[in-house]
Amino acid sequence: MALPDTLERIGVVVVGSAFLLSLPTSTLSFLVYGIADAPRFPLSLWFLPGLVVGLLVAGDRLAVTYHQIWKFSFTSYFLASLFWLVGTSESAGTNRTLAVGL
Numbered sequence: 001m002a003l004p005d006t007l008e009r010i011g012v013v014v015v016g017s018a019f020l021l022s023l024p025t026s027t028l029s030f031l032v033y034g035i036a037d038a039p040r041f042p043l044s045l046w047f048l049p050g051l052v053v054g055l056l057v058a059g060d061r062l063a064v065t066y067h068q069i070w071k072f073s074f075t076s077y078f079l080a081s082l083f084w085l086v087g088t089s090e091s092a093g094t095n096r097t098l099a100v101g102l
Contacts, residue, residue, distance in 0.1 A: 010058040017054030022046035024076035
């Protein structure tokens with residue numbers, strides 16, 4: 001594989017993983033802190049796990065494909081958003097079974 005192709009692959013995998021894995025992380029931090037009370041520092045922490053995973057996948061040091069990262073990220077984002085919607089509804093505060101399930 002030529003050097004430009006290798007650098008392009010590394011760039012796409014690392015940057016793509018950073019953005020993809022920040023989706024569920026950002027939603028979960030809003031669930032924990034709330035929208036108005038979220039501190040500013042997690043913005044950089046949202047991208048850190050994706051950068052690490054992207055570097056490991058690009059260097060073939062992690063037995064995960066980029067396609068699996070896509071599936072995991074979007075599934076996790078969907079579930080985190082669903083939990084956020086259910087958790088912020090009025091019934092989650094009054095229904096103990098739902099609150100424990102969350």
